[in-house]
Amino acid sequence: MRRGKPNDPGRRSRILQATLDVIRSDGIGAASYRGIAAHAGVPLGSMTYYFPNLEGLILSALDSTRSDLEPRYAAPLLEARTRADVVDVLVDATIGATSPSLADIRLYEEIRHHGARNPKVAAVLQAVEDDSLVMLNRVLPNRSALAVNALLWGWWSHRLAHPDTVLDELAVRQAYEALVALPASGHPFHNKEQNHV
Amino acid sequence: MRRGKPNDPGRRSRILQATLDVIRSDGIGAASYRGIAAHAGVPLGSMTYYFPNLEGLILSALDSTRSDLEPRYAAPLLEARTRADVVDVLVDATIGATSPSLADIRLYEEIRHHGARNPKVAAVLQAVEDDSLVMLNRVLPNRSALAVNALLWGWWSHRLAHPDTVLDELAVRQAYEALVALPASGHPFHNKEQNHV
DNA sequence: ACCTGGTACGTACGAGTGTACGCACTGGGT
DNA sequence: ACCCAGTGCGTACACTCGTACGTACCAGGT
Numbered sequence A, B: 001m002r003r004g005k006p007n008d009p010g011r012r013s014r015i016l017q018a019t020l021d022v023i024r025s026d027g028i029g030a031a032s033y034r035g036i037a038a039h040a041g042v043p044l045g046s047m048t049y050y051f052p053n054l055e056g057l058i059l060s061a062l063d064s065t066r067s068d069l070e071p072r073y074a075a076p077l078l079e080a081r082t083r084a085d086v087v088d089v090l091v092d093a094t095i096g097a098t099s100p101s102l103a104d105i106r107l108y109e110e111i112r113h114h115g116a117r118n119p120k121v122a123a124v125l126q127a128v129e130d131d132s133l134v135m136l137n138r139v140l141p142n143r144s145a146l147a148v149n150a151l152l153w154g155w156w157s158h159r160l161a162h163p164d165t166v167l168d169e170l171a172v173r174q175a176y177e178a179l180v181a182l183p184a185s186g187h188p189f190h191n192k193e194q195n196h197v
Numbered sequence C: 001a002c003c004t005g006g007t008a009c010g011t012a013c014g015a016g017t018g019t020a021c022g023c024a025c026t027g028g029g030t
Numbered sequence D: 001a002c003c004c005a006g007t008g009c010g011t012a013c014a015c016t017c018g019t020a021c022g023t024a025c026c027a028g029g030t
Helices: A011-026 A033-040 A044-050 A054-063 A066-072 A074-079 A083-095 A102-115 A119-139 A142-161 A169-180 B011-026 B033-040 B044-050 B054-063 B066-072 B074-079 B083-095 B102-115 B119-139 B142-161 B169-180
Strands: none
Touching (some): A102 A119, A102 A142, A102 B102, A142 A169, A142 B102, A142 B142, B033 B044, B074 B083
């Protein structure tokens, strides 16, 4: 065993990755120094060296998911021109190609779950949500953005609770169409534009 | 200390209640035999006597929330005559008088959270969700019911993630109105009825 | 050639956990 | 009067956990 050398340079990030893996598969509650160390193939002493306390490690790992989430619908949303395009992006993010895997949804669930009690995690959670709302606000009236954001999480959460059933695409699509067509705040006139069914 | 006597007859249910209290305030992860025993004012030995293992205790406690959840909008929903009534009930269940407290939402969160990993809890979770969907299906087309159910949870979850901000009632109402007005499956005709803005 | 500061890690401690187990005590049957 | 099944509980064991701490090792300065 060789000590002292400026060893494995990617070790720190490997630990972070292993932390996310463990959280994804077994939850934050199962994220122990020893378990993560075994998963990452590093000795226990390395863990406390790079991350002096466990909470810091977990927070770093959770925070690193922010950059994973953003591209989920950031790019497609910016390209969306009509409201029908926006609906397509949302449907896709809910059940299509750009939608998260069940493991990823579980990971978001972990963040929400711990955010409800731990203020530091709550900050991460709000940051993620705000990123998402900012994206939506660029292409939707504010009320719609809020509702769409809530519904998106509702669908994901539904998938998690019913892993064996698949959501009907038409039901998902029509719901988004209805929300996207909501009038902007303060101006409850009927909008006339491009949401063909 | 008096032993042997058929003691406190309500002890078993007091333990269950204390379990829910602990879970509500500190989460399932903090639900230990010793902590619950202290909270309920019973000795540790009583815990393992009434509930030989911890998982059984937690499952029993979670399952007992089913009867608390149902009346949340069961009765009002059955009285709803028009779709506008349904919207009122939903808005109320989201942010109004019949809406759950943050502590209760946290409790549902706990159930969802553990349901994603523990099959027994998943069964409890699906039962609760199915109860809810059955209620909604009585007064709404099936597609609407699914979307409404997802959105309701989305709103609640939003409240949990943003405890300091209050949801705008009009935004909530309009979103439900849009979903409630969705066409029934297979018949995408425009509906003509009573959803005044 | 010696020292020194920093990196990497092995180990041990104290706190907390679920659960097994055995003893104390009782009310009812004989 | 005795016994005994069953209820209620105190205690201890085996284990896991986060973290503190000492030590081995190396590069670079003097």
